[in-house]
Amino acid sequence: MTATISELAAIQRIEQDYQLPLYAKREIALVRGEGAYLFDSEGRRYLDAMSNYGVAVLGHADPAFVAAVTDQLRTLSTGHQSFYSDVRAALLQALTEIAPPRLTRAFLANSGAEAIEAALKFARVATGRPKIVAAKRAYHGRTLGALAATADPKYRAPFEPLPFGVTHVPFDDANALAAAVDEETAAVILEPIQGEAGVYAASDAYLRAVRDLTAQRGALFIADEVQTAFRVGAPFAVGQAGVTPDILCTAKALANGFPIGLTLVTEAVSAAVPAGSHGSTFGGNPLACRAALVTLTALRERDLYARSADLGAEIRERVAGLGSPKVRQVRGRGLMIGIELKERVTPTLRALQTRGVLALPAGALTLRLLPPLVWQREQVDELLAALSDVLA
Numbered sequence: 407m408t409a410t411i412s413e414l415a416a417i418q419r420i421e422q423d424y425q426l427p428l429y430a431k432r433e434i435a436l437v438r439g440e441g442a443y444l445f446d447s448e449g450r451r452y453l454d455a456m457s458n459y460g461v462a463v464l465g466h467a468d469p470a471f472v473a474a475v476t477d478q479l480r481t482l483s484t485g486h487q488s489f490y491s492d493v494r495a496a497l498l499q500a501l502t503e504i505a506p507p508r509l510t511r512a513f514l515a516n517s518g519a520e521a522i523e524a525a526l527k528f529a530r531v532a533t534g535r536p537k538i539v540a541a542k543r544a545y546h547g548r549t550l551g552a553l554a555a556t557a558d559p560k561y562r563a564p565f566e567p568l569p570f571g572v573t574h575v576p577f578d579d580a581n582a583l584a585a586a587v588d589e590e591t592a593a594v595i596l597e598p599i600q601g602e603a604g605v606y607a608a609s610d611a612y613l614r615a616v617r618d619l620t621a622q623r624g625a626l627f628i629a630d631e632v633q634t635a636f637r638v639g640a641p642f643a644v645g646q647a648g649v650t651p652d653i654l655c656t657a658k659a660l661a662n663g664f665p666i667g668l669t670l671v672t673e674a675v676s677a678a679v680p681a682g683s684h685g686s687t688f689g690g691n692p693l694a695c696r697a698a699l700v701t702l703t704a705l706r707e708r709d710l711y712a713r714s715a716d717l718g719a720e721i722r723e724r725v726a727g728l729g730s731p732k733v734r735q736v737r738g739r740g741l742m743i744g745i746e747l748k749e750r751v752t753p754t755l756r757a758l759q760t761r762g763v764l765a766l767p768a769g770a771l772t773l774r775l776l777p778p779l780v781w782q783r784e785q786v787d788e789l790l791a792a793l794s795d796v797l798a
């Protein structure tokens with residue numbers, strides 16, 4: 407039935423020979439997923455504590471997700487936004503229930519970087535200003551515009567010059583921001599909790615200061631919630647701080663693994679974007695919309711926002727309670743967790759993988775957990791048992 411390659415050595419060789427060598431590969435080939443677990447080509451089972459960088463919020467092969475996406479595949483899978491769509495309309499309606507107040511217009515694309523790219527373009531056209539202010543250590547994706555806002559020289563340097571001048575200011579520092587935003591600034595773009603950098607949350611006071619300062623100076627506030635959305639104990643982290651940005655981007659978890667990107671904007675921003683000036687062939691297709699719709703429904707009906715908050719608090723407390731001499735600090739919110747070590751994180755990630763747990767780095771020192779939100783106590787116990795071994 408499936409035309410795949412079964413032998414691990416062959417899989418590795420073909421990928422090594424025919425892909426650009428961009429990724430540091432983790433040896434195993436993942437071939438199947440079920441709920442909180444992944445299986446490799448050799449039949450080994452892994453506890454998934456990364457859900458593909460926070461994507462698979464409902465876990466793998468969730469029956470309701472599979473049924474909805476399969477049904478949509480049988481009905482209509484592709485369709486352009488120049489036609490109306492029943493499924494797209496249903497998704498847009500569902501989004502109105504969770505979107506922060508005033509963010510009443512949506513642009514649909516296919517990835518996080520595309521959602522950011524759209525946000526940067528919309529901010530420019532809405533303000534008539536060219537510049538962007540972002541944070542040091544920020545990660546916003548790797549298309550050229552998003553890359554200009556991303557801070558890490560590892561991603562930037564090979565591709566310079568980047569399309570427009572972005573100033574990077576220290577994160578969570580309202581004075582530094584005030585010094586950087588001027589009459590040429592189109593927008594300030596920020597992750598409410600910096601993910602790739604190491605899981606650093608901005609204070610609520612800072613987010614409110616960003617809101618006030620941008621409003622005073624005629625600039626827009628873009629919240630990059632590509633990673634934070636849906637897993638921090640609420641649909642959006644900015645909502646928890648009581649702040650509404652002018653533009654909010656999300657992607658990763660929104661359709662539980664089906665590629666999608668979403669840029670939410672105010673009526674004022676929407677009104678400034680000329681008709682026909684931006685778009686996407688795949689964006690807003692019925693299959694992606696159905697995948698997002700079933701994901702949002704499951705998050706609400708299964709009470710996964712509250713579950714993320716509770717399980718996340720429990721994990722942080724129990725990790726801190728291990729009293730490991732290797733751990734410097736445990737951070738995060740909901741099921742977005744950073745465990746900063748006093749040493750480089752790679753050997754710990756390797757040891758976890760050998761012990762059957764897949765986790766992520768965030769920066770050089772931080773172990774990052776972005777598990778599916780459908781974890782139960784059993785998975786938390788399994789994680790803690792592995793962590794207590796590898797951090798001993």
Ligand SMILES: *Cc1c(COP(=O)(O)O)cnc(C)c1O
Binds near residue numbers: 548630633
């Ligand atoms: C992953 C990520 C992006 C980029 O999303 P892609 O889908 O990989 O393009 C942008 N911003 C943040 C905060 C992210 O975590």
